[in-house]
Amino acid sequence: MAKKVNYTVAKQLGLSEEEYNKIKEILGREPNFTELSAYSVMWSEHTSYKNSLKWLKKLPKEGAYILAEAGKENAGLVEIDDNWACAFKIESHNHPSAIEPYQGAATGVGGINRDIFTMGARPIAQLNSLRFGDINLNKTKHIINGVVRGIGDYGNAFGVPVVGGEVYFDKAYNDNPLVNAMSVGIVRKDLVIYAIAKGEGNPVYIIGSATGKDGIHGATFASADLTENSSEDIPSVQVGDPFMEKLLLEASMELASTDVVVGMQDMGAAGIICSTSEMSFKGNSGMIINLDKVPLRQKMKPWEILLSESQERMLVVLKKGKEHIAEKIFQKWDIPYAKIGQVINEDMLIFYWEDEVVARIPASSLVVGGGAPVYTRKYRKPLYLRKIQKFDIDRIPIPPDLRDVAYKLLENPNIVSKRWIYEQYDTMVMTNNISANFKTDAAIVNIKELDKAIAITVDGNSRYVYADPYIGTQIAVAEAARNIVCSGGKPVAITNCLNFGNPYNPEVYWQFVKAIEGMKLACEKFGTPVTGGNVSFYNQFTIGDKTVPILPTPVIGMLGIVENKRDIMTIPFKEKGDLIFILGESKNDISSSQYLIDYWQVENSPVPYFDIDKEYQLHKTIRQLIMRHLISSAHDVSEGGLFFALLEAAMGYELGFDITTDAEIRPDAFLFGEAQGRVIVSVPNTKVGRFIDFMNGTDVPFLLLGHVTKGEIRIDDISYGFILDLKEIYENRLQWLMEGKNC
16 A cells, blocks of 8 residues: 555645545545545535535426436436437636636536437537636636637537527626536436446546546645646646547447447546545445556656546446457547456455555545445525615616617627627537527527427526525526426426535525525426536635636526427517517616616616416416417516617518507616516517407406517617618627727
């Protein structure tokens, strides 16, 4: 056994004295450095969820469509029909992207796709949720360029379309951007591969890229604050190879069609130690692993091999006696491979280096649900909420020229088109992205093998959550469901990426706890159980004695099923003369709106109006309107308010609109407020009677706004210009900002 260490070393590796003593108790002796390193990464926040697991367990996990319990497999698994299932998951790659934006984002894309195809599912769609700082800063532009190129280059080479996403800019992310990547795949239910190791004597293979020193202690790096010196941690950032990933994908698909695989898992966070321990724990087994058999790119020590997070690697357990079948597939796809060990019927991982045991650790002691610690942290209501509670809308005057407000908000990067970003991604590869040509609130992806399609979206407004984590997170779930419904789908499940500051900060932890409570309520209401996801703490930046956390940012990735492709509903108005209605209740509410933040520079205000029961009724009504074919378009009201929802609906076919505001509501609130639970629809004149009759039979308020025009935009008999002029600004503003143009 290697030389023993003491608590001083454990502390340097991020372990507490309590954890160090627990390790000694588990082993019945002092750990050596390799063993201590294994515990340090496996018990890090990023891998063990030790500060969040108690609360995550409260989220609903069961549902009619759920095939795999949350956290039990590489990704969530949802039933599509009797024969097919959908695997999907979202994860963060925030700290690596802050230090090395290109590789940080690229390897985030690679890792989340591996989580999908190691289950035997072919990835068919990618989405992302991004947060950047002030776009006028050169540092922010550098990060944006790196992240966007990283996502584009990796995804384009890998050959899976980016079908949707969201991007926000706020100074709270100046030094700690967020890069959350989501992948969705489909698989025949009888070909699903599980992340399990069992069967004494079954061989264990490592396949894919050779192992190097990149990414060592990456899980630990992700579980600490960013500081001025974090750039020195670049070895903790992995380097991606999308071409090897593509070969791994095709080899995995072929493996899934055989009966030779016992289990398979991506070698992501914490590398070999993570895959061996988690797969063994799920199979009530252990492994003997020869680290000297692992293919290397450079000379490495055993503990470095064990912890490396080099990309494009997977651990595969094969059925003994059938290795030759798998090896033939590896050779066909030019995949490097090596047999590095075997399964044993004992809860023990035994790691060898040239016939010497360098680590001996019970597998169960390392993992979530086993011996990994679970903590309950103190939390308290943040003091900043007092400022929010003092907000009074009556102190905000109504601007005399609302046309001026509209054009001012057209400069806001959070409202305008993100075309400059998504045009760098391949959105059409595989030819199944229906939304590429027909804009929908949620991305619609065709399943060529079926009459069905899937609807996918990512949503989360950090400003809402900052104002009220409990309600703000409910809104995130509700908006995701609203986007699915407005596109013709039925919401069925979510995955989440929970981005917060340091959990040891009681005010940050309060935000997290309340967000979980809000998510639980909303998921139960909309029937969308949680299939898994990711918690990313320590998203903050420390300069000297000052620490600045990000805005609390829970991101909801939601999956819906479109039972009939004829029911797909799009955003654009279709014909001049169609009537425009707003469904849902408008309010005298400008709280936390982009209008209030951008135009009035007021950052502290409550969460916008939201009523979850009325929201639920709205969704049911929208689904019925679509199924009865009573509307021509549907689009939810979100960032920027009603004006920008109308503008986005008008731009598709370069039409205009002529509307009248509600005299009972402040015109700035009516046009630019972000009160929730509202959808605009257009109705052909031939269906107006049936539409009104149907709506009168519901409990959902609705109001005739006006009609679709040939191209001019008029509000209360005032011209706001022509659609082509506004469309040019809307679609190009982000590019102008990135290029420093003052247009």
